[in-house]
Amino acid sequence: MNLFNIIDEIENVDQEIHERLNPRRAALKSFLNFGTKVTVAAMPFAIGGILNKAYGQTVPGDVKAILNFALTLEYLEAEFYTKGVATSGLIPSGAAVAALTTIRDHENEHVAFLKTALGSDAVVKPTFDFTAGGAFADVFSNYDTFLAVAQVFEDTGVRAYKGQATGLMSNKDILTAALNIHSVEARHASHLRQMRRARGGAAANLKPWITGANDTGIGSSVDAVYAGEDNKNQAGVDINQLNGVGGKISANAATESFDEPLTAEAVLAIVNPFIK
Template sequence: MNLFQIFDTITTVEPEFNERISPRREAIRNMMSFGKKVGIAAIPFVLSDLLKKAYGQTAPKDVTGVLNYALTLEYLEAEFYTLAAEKSGLIPSGRPLQAIKTIRDHEVAHVNFLKEVLGNAAVPKPTFDFTAGGTFDSVFSDYDTFLALAQAFEDTGVRAYKGQAGILKGNQVVLTAALQIHSAEARHASHIRQMRRARGGAAENQKPWITGANDSGIGSVVDPIYAGEDNKVQAGVDISMLPGISGRISDNAATQSFDEPLTADSVLDIAGLFIVHD
């Protein structure tokens, strides 16, 4: 695949595209020059938005759309954890494996729940490739790679549900269920972050909450997953200017205390990396 040819094609069609994508293109260029040794850091999480037109994923516009969007993400998470939990030697037995099985069970339950709710309107499960085309060859053989991806999926999931709340506004049944899934995903994210911290290394400073615009220790390639998480202004109020215990609320606390949404387009870009397209 010639990435830069795709860039050029899109640029021709959408003149402003180049301007918008420029920093990302730079990131991808840099990343590609790193070569294979970068391993996990080489995940091109920004790549697939260039290919979106090829597979026609679109942002949801109504309640059914939101539920199918959610279902697609839950399919991804459920299969991810199901495969991981079955892979012998990947996850240490005892508490770590038990925690992953707990999360797996929830994701499988979310799939079943959403399928049941959607009935005939449910989209089928896509075919997933958790190596993202070979980028993550070790996803089910290296524990740290697996955990890093798990964190990426959970933090993305939390942002994804939040981004769709508006479409479900006022709907007691569907909005409430979506919020209930949303907070379950946040609990997962919190725990996975603690599991990563326990592993030390690049994740040794990981907290259960998100600080700034990419605290993952995974590298700049997951920037799209955390883009905007450094926001300090809520409804026109700069949180870092509000009174705290000694002086103002710290910048870190200001970003940690509010999780940010992610647009459906951004989420589909991220998820699309792991979906096999014909």
């Protein structure tokens, strides 16, 4: 992930960036050195911080960093479905290929939309390894593995956008666009969960919504994707103690009725195995 391109790109359009940064040049220098030691996971937001310092309130560097983070996730999803749909013999014809084509098209539209919004500040597409270093070795030859990875990407996407919403509050139009992508990812997740349920097996009891932590039937390798989804407390209110029908709201309903956000760091830790 060529995240340092962001600073290079800004130098192209803003020759004065180093002047702007001058009082903090030492800080930038130490950040760049620091960058060689820290994991990629922490970087987009650190860069966002630097851009903020350089531009103050005029150019929302944090918004750009968030959009590049979102773009990276959309690149991942778009290439995944594009490859899957193009792999002959992977996806059953009819409803399955139609649904996955719909999802593929949305993800490619999200990539195009975010690239347009970012212009020359858009990060380049990383090289992906959809087997995640061999964890999902048959992802493009076993339909059930493909659907499992798809579900994990969509549920992660929902959590990722949710986690960045407050960082976009300074730009209402971008916030609205991000929310409009967020709910589309949730629609995808719902449909993929239904597709997996229809396949039976480990996913036979899967619901369109998330019940507790890791209801996927995939195993502990995706625990991080669902960490915290078993939360039953919202803004100090214990949902499990509220009145439902014939008693309190059940523990399952309490976790299903609220989807939880993930931090960028947690999301990047999930997707890094898929990035070469």
